[in-house]
Amino acid sequence: MVLLECPNCGARNVAEFRYGGELKPRPAQPMAGSEESWVDFVFMKQNKLGLQAEWWYHRAGCGIWFMAERHTKSNQVVKTYRWQPAEKAS
Amino acid sequence: MSFKLISQALNRNQPPPRMWRQHPLKDRYDVVIIGGGAHGLACAYYLAKEHGITDVAILEKRYIGAGGSGRNTTILRSNYLTPEGVRFYDESLRLYHQMALEFDYNVMFSKRGHLTLAHSDGAVRTMRRRAEVNRLQGVDSRLIWPEQLKALCPPLDVSENPRHPIQAALFHPPGGVIRHDAVVWGYAHHADRMGAEIHQLTEVSGIRVEKGKVSGVETNRGYIKAGTVLNATAGWCSTISEMAGVKLPVTTFPLQACVTEPLKPFLDVIIVSGSLHVYISQSDRGELVMGASVDPFASYSMRGSLGFTEGLAGHMLELFPSLANARLMRQWAGLCDMTPDYSPIMGFTPVDGFLVDVGWGTYGFKATPSSGKRMAELIATNKTPELIHPFRLSRFYEHDLVGEKGAASVSN
Ligand SMILES: Cc1cc2nc3c(=O)[nH]c(=O)nc-3n(C[C@H](O)[C@H](O)[C@H](O)COP(=O)(O)OP(=O)(O)OC[C@H]3O[C@@H](n4cnc5c(N)ncnc54)[C@H](O)[C@@H]3O)c2cc1C
Ligand SMILES: [Zn+2]
Numbered sequence: 001m002v003l004l005e006c007p008n009c010g011a012r013n014v015a016e017f018r019y020g021g022e023l024k025p026r027p028a029q030p031m032a033g034s035e036e037s038w039v040d041f042v043f044m045k046q047n048k049l050g051l052q053a054e055w056w057y058h059r060a061g062c063g064i065w066f067m068a069e070r071h072t073k074s075n076q077v078v079k080t081y082r083w084q085p086a087e088k089a090s
Numbered sequence: 091m092s093f094k095l096i097s098q099a100l101n102r103n104q105p106p107p108r109m110w111r112q113h114p115l116k117d118r119y120d121v122v123i124i125g126g127g128a129h130g131l132a133c134a135y136y137l138a139k140e141h142g143i144t145d146v147a148i149l150e151k152r153y154i155g156a157g158g159s160g161r162n163t164t165i166l167r168s169n170y171l172t173p174e175g176v177r178f179y180d181e182s183l184r185l186y187h188q189m190a191l192e193f194d195y196n197v198m199f200s201k202r203g204h205l206t207l208a209h210s211d212g213a214v215r216t217m218r219r220r221a222e223v224n225r226l227q228g229v230d231s232r233l234i235w236p237e238q239l240k241a242l243c244p245p246l247d248v249s250e251n252p253r254h255p256i257q258a259a260l261f262h263p264p265g266g267v268i269r270h271d272a273v274v275w276g277y278a279h280h281a282d283r284m285g286a287e288i289h290q291l292t293e294v295s296g297i298r299v300e301k302g303k304v305s306g307v308e309t310n311r312g313y314i315k316a317g318t319v320l321n322a323t324a325g326w327c328s329t330i331s332e333m334a335g336v337k338l339p340v341t342t343f344p345l346q347a348c349v350t351e352p353l354k355p356f357l358d359v360i361i362v363s364g365s366l367h368v369y370i371s372q373s374d375r376g377e378l379v380m381g382a383s384v385d386p387f388a389s390y391s392m393r394g395s396l397g398f399t400e401g402l403a404g405h406m407l408e409l410f411p412s413l414a415n416a417r418l419m420r421q422w423a424g425l426c427d428m429t430p431d432y433s434p435i436m437g438f439t440p441v442d443g444f445l446v447d448v449g450w451g452t453y454g455f456k457a458t459p460s461s462g463k464r465m466a467e468l469i470a471t472n473k474t475p476e477l478i479h480p481f482r483l484s485r486f487y488e489h490d491l492v493g494e495k496g497a498a499s500v501s502n
Contacts, residue, residue, distance in 0.1 A: 019387035047328035
């Protein structure tokens, strides 16, 4: 991967961006969840070999955080998009 | 040795002895080790040698040493930041010192002296702390100043000219380098001779768990029943643990390294710069072996990148201006299983009989003998040895992390 498509700025050198890690579902009810579910959220990773939804930050550009779907073996980026909150969290 | 080589080269009828044998795959083993890297092989070696457990299969999807064990830059040291880390890595370093004798095989261990450079007040403070922690554990480690550094390593630029002048260094005389392939082959050879079976081109694709206990593994060569299954797959460990339904706090990052053309001997110490994120040593063949920190994003790809070479060269020239005309010969990458606290994960998991020896990140080669010895002890006794208790998986749920960032983030 040499270029990454920022939803604002278009294709830019990947060196302009900072990787922000895999997308993880946040505990829906912060106060209600168990301590263990917080440990899982903070530390545990899927670390997927395959297509992964992940965060990127356009550090040397417009400064937004956005999502990419990337294959973690070939590094091919399938798409990038603005993050949308999921349907009302249950 | 060389006469043996010549006689065998001339004698066409006598095939050379194999380092390890091939076996038909059985349908059951007491212990199945997934991953034929140095860690998996060392565990098989110690299971046989110290506990008489030889019904053991090592399953490797490619060839032994295909992972980080055949790709690392072989720096061995024990000057870590936490007492737990120092004690563990020091046992490992001691075992490395006696390895050639134990194997009756030249592993080319070379004690060089390891120097970690500090370019800021903050870094000097961390070094001071590391030196004290190290000394309390009986490890030779001390802070030295630029003049002493210049005497130990004349080509190093210790002047005020670079962008980040060198202020001090942590000196660790027992640090050294070794031939990584020889370590892999030595463990393989002896594990094989004592009865363990090495199965290359054998890929694990599933793990069966019944009532919370592991019962066997699926492979491209069929199903194998197992009493105990050890995940020793480093960069791929999340894929294996997922098969058993075990969560791990691991992210896989590529780490790159490179070597120059062979040069006349000019560097007999190991130099690491934490702030510049580069390190260098000279191999016995004269090549300069160099590396940096992990790639900027998680990936299972092992391709080199121009960004790495460019960044490394820039920083290296700040340290060694005389290398300006040295030519790079090769560049490669391996996968590193990074953990949140830069410490490994060894021991039991919530699935009975499914064990892990993972999270070796950019620093696991030096840990090979000790992790093999202690994981074998854990398997044989079904108890966690005290030395590796701090590195259990449950530490994350018990809020008892072993923060090694200050000492382990510089990728060796
Ligand atoms: C460039 C680089 C430089 C490094 N430098 C240093 C250093 O100077 N000092 C140091 O201490 N450490 C260093 N390291 C780290 C060190 O190399 C590793 O931590 C260590 O080698 C891990 O050994 P291992 O046996 O656990 O795993 P590996 O050697 O990675 O072995 C894991 C094996 O598992 C196999 N496998 C994966 N999936 C499957 C499957 N499904 N079925 C069967 N087999 C499978 C793989 O093919 C692989 O052979 C470096 C790493 C790299 C990449
Ligand atoms: Zn942008």
